[in-house]
Every structure is written in structure tokens, then in C-alpha cells.
Amino acid sequence: MANDSIQLDSQGRLKHFLTIEHLPKSLLTAILDNAERFTVVGDRAVKKVPLLRGKTVVNLFFEPSTRTRTTFELAAKRLSADVMNLNIEASAAKKGESLADTLRTLEAMQTDMFVVRHHESGAPEFIARQVGPEVSVINAGDGRHAHPTQAMLDMFTIRRYKRDFTRLKVAIVGDVAHSRVARSEIHALTTLGVPEIRVVGPKTLLPRGIEAMGVDVHHSLETGLEGVDVVMMLRLQQERMQSALLPSGHEYFHTFGLTPARLRRAKPDAIVMHPGPINRGVEIDSAVADGKQSVILQQVTHGIAVRMAVMSMAMGTAAQAS
8 A cells, every 4th residue: 555655755745645654753743733723714704724726626535425525625615725526426437437537537627636535445546646746635535444634633633632642542442344544543643652552342343463553452342441541432334344243233332332331441531532423322322422521523623624734735835844
């Protein structure tokens, strides 16, 4: 998969954002710092800055999405870009046109950036290798591989509440095997210096060899949550499961659902996160999702600022770390 040689230009600046793996800590910190500056834009009467005025951004989504597509669209519009949302269901791709031909057609319209979600791992990198040198590609989620902007908005949320990554214990709970978010989270947390990352879930939902990523594996939610600062819940991705890996959602909740009683195992000031959409009563109890330790809605808000930061940096209009 993608490495820094394709994601960064010759000066070490962000060109494409395809994965967090291999990116330096300085660049991740620059994304967070730039996002901090963009948070104030949402509080203004006119929620716009002119950084991408005259640029065209195409949201190229081959999978359904609400939060991610909407926040990318809002981010681009707040940067004053022109935005086009391509409806794949009604596009030439449904009529048999290849991805490469669709891409060339859109490039001929002087597109400056593609935001890509695709069910195939590696599709955004394929597109990044096909486009011209003036075009940037942002990965909005590919297969089971990566979801880098989701991970960075989560890092931004954690930094807002906890400040120092180097003192944290983080638990990632649930369907890690099918989660592109989990992989990106682990890479980001590791790069930013988190000393203890736990993955928690049934054996059927944890990928083999996950320990090689430097995480501790727990098959008990109670022990996995003991003393943690951050609890990241994951959605059960039943649409990606090839077979019946779980007896039922009810049984899953009985063993791995986050309830107020189980949350008490974590530190009293622990925050609860979820990338959405939430399956209430399956992964998480409503009392927790809507409770005082939940920062789930704040994640959505922060996603706009983080995506503004990534898009502006990729287009060379924001200060960056080298």
C-alpha cells in the first residue's frame, strides 16, 4: 500500500493523503495544528475562508456514506472550493466504464482534488498514481485498509480532551478485523507516542497477527477497559462479514457492549468515542452514547476542521511541517 514517497512531494509536503502509515509525527502534528486554526471558522457568521477559491473538488464515493461525504463537502465549501458529488449509481461507471476512464473524464474538467471512498483496498492509491501532477487525492476510506481522516479527527478530539498522547492508555473495542478505521487509529496513536494501545473483542473479530502492530490483545471487555483514558468503540460491519462470525447482536452486546457499569472500569475522566454510525444496544448503550463522557458528536464537528486542514495542506495553501 501507499508509502510516503507517493504521499509527499520532493520537499516533504503533503500531496496525497492515502494512509497514516509511514508518515512522520511532524506531519501528523501539523495536521492537528492547522485543524486547530480552522475550528474558529465554524463560529463565524460567514463560515468561509478563501484558501481553495477557484479549485474544484470531486467527491468520488463508490460506497454509501453520510458523515464522511457531508463533512468533506462542508470542509471544501468552507475553503471556498467548488464541489461536485458524483452519484456512482447514476454514473457511467455503472454502465461499464472503467475507473481509469471515469478518472480521465473528470480530470478533463480541470478537477484539482479527488476525495475517494471505495470498497476495494488500494483504490485511492491507484487513482493517485493515475492523476496528473497538479491533482491531489484524499482517501475517504478504502476496503479494510485505511480511513486516515477519520483517524486524524479522532486524534484531534483526543488532544482536545487529553493533551499529552505520551501518557495515555487507549482501548479500541469491537470489530477490528473489518475496520479500516482501527488500522488507521493504531498507526496514528503509535506515531503520536501513545504507550499502551489495547484491542478488545472476540477472537472472530480480531485479525490474526494484530499483535505485530504493537498492541495488546484482550478478549474480555472488563479487563480491556481497566484503567484506560480513551475508549474507541467500533461498529459491527456485518456487510463486510463473509460468514456468521457472531451469534447475534443481542449476544454481542451482552459480552462486548459498552454499558455504564463496564465504563466504570476505565478512568473516571475517560472519554468515549465512536466513528459512527452507532448501533445502539449492540456496540454501546444509549446511556453511554448520550452520557457526559461521550465525545461522539464532538468527533463529527472536529471532522470538518481536520478535513479542511488536510485539503488545504494537500493543495499547498496551509503551513506544513517538512
